[in-house]
Amino acid sequence: MSIKDRREREKEQRRNDILKAAEKLFLSREYDDVSMNDIAQEVELSKATIYLYFENKEELFFAIVLRGTEILNSMIREAVKKAKTGIDKVSMFRMAYHKFNQEYADYIRIYNYFQSRRFELAYNTDTCHEDLKNLSSDDLPHISEYLKKIHELRGERFVIMRKSVQEGIDDGTIRPDVNPAEAAVLLSSISKSMSDIPPDHKKLLKQQGIDREKFVLDVEDLIRHMIMNHPPGGSDSNQL
Known part of the structure; x- marks a missing residue:
């Protein structure tokens, strides 16, 4: 050497x-x-x-957030890859997210903090992640590479969900009137909310004899029936 x-x-x-x-x-x-x-x-x-x-503490924090984000995206990719139908890919995506939340709760905590208004992000987070990939360090010299990568991965998750919904529409497992982008936004929002359930809601669920695992499965069943295609006289044979 x-x-x-x-x-x-x-x-x-x-x-x-x-x-x-x-x-x-x-x-x-x-x-x-x-x-x-x-x-x-x-x-x-x-x-x-x-x-x-x-450069500073923020950059170090972003580097740790990126580590967790890479683990999450890897788990989602592997889970979705195993599903054959669009609606099953939607379910596998969300179940992978819940598994990550269970196994890496501390990463979820710091990611939620990362998304808070504490940090003045260096660019508009509404920017499409495909556009971010095309921006060079000369275009955005003040942007942390960690920050840029985090948002690219966030965009990747959205694309995976949107494509899964579209695939479900194409293969007939998801209603044809569902808008893939709208559904992806809704399901992503639900996933984020599920990772940060208020204490009073947790107490209410406990009083009803509903633990976290049952609540997650019940929510997935609700979502599945909300978006699934119901052929006349047919029934859903793909239960979670």
């Missing part, structure tokens, strides 16, 4: 060590309770060294 390769390897290892330390702190504390000094102490490096790799 050349000296240059060794240095690059050491540099990448140090960057990963910083991310690991930051992730531990951001996943266990609130954003305001984590400082660059805390991260430096956790990774046993000087704060000046950390600034060689990350």
Whole structure:
């Protein structure tokens, strides 16, 4: 191994060590309770060294949010790939989202915080993710690459859902009068709400003997019957 390769390897290892330390702190504390000094102490490096790799605390936070987002998108891609019909792809998408919420609750928490108004995002988040891919660093020199990638992945999830609905319309499992984009927005909004159920609603469900798993399955059944195509005299043979 050349000296240059060794240095690059050491540099990448140090960057990963910083991310690991930051992730531990951001996943266990609130954003305001984590400082660059805390991260430096956790990774046993000087704060000046950390600034060689990350511009500020926000960028480090975005890097951790991106890690969770990549896991979520990977789980969704794999789940949707296994389904054969459009309506089943819609169900598998959402069940993957719920599985991620269950297994990676801390990532969901920081992602919800990321979407709050705390951060003045550097570009209009209404921008289509296809457009973002075509923008160079010269076009947007002030935008964190982590931030850009997060929104690209967010756009990818929307496209997967929209295409799944359209496929369901094409194969006859979803009503032909359903608008794929409108349905994707609605189902994405429901998924986000399901990850942050208010305490009083959780208490009400508990009083009714409904735990989280049952509530998730009941919601999926409701959504399925809301969008599914009902042929005359037919019945739904694809239950969750």
